[in-house]
Amino acid sequence: MKIPTNDDIKNIMLQNLSKNANALNLSDMKSNEYGSFLENLAQNEKGNSTVYKELEKEVAKDAKMFKQFDFMRLMNRLQFGNLNDKERAEIFAKMTKIASEI
DSSP states (O other): OOOOOHHHHHHHHHHHHHHHHHHTTOTTOOHHHHHHHHHHHHHHHHHHHHHHHHHHHHHHHHHHHHHHHHHHHHHHHHHHSOOOHHHHHHHHHHHHHHHHHO
16 A cells, blocks of 8 residues: 655645535635645645654654663662673673663
């Protein structure tokens, strides 16, 4: 199934608007109303891209925060856990990996 693009969605919305106007016999509907509709769609697209950028920033910030929580959890486990040498080495490896990512 093809994922519709923004242009596909605009075309579908314009077709639906035209069908609804014809079905309701709205012959007095002016072309500037169609123009303002398209302008609103363009503004929404700009707003959507801004929202997506903000969401990407939030996701990156949240990912870093969760890595810090994981690091702290591993540190507590290392400090207070009754671990053998193999488990301790695994925890050190995980902590080193997380520290390099942060």
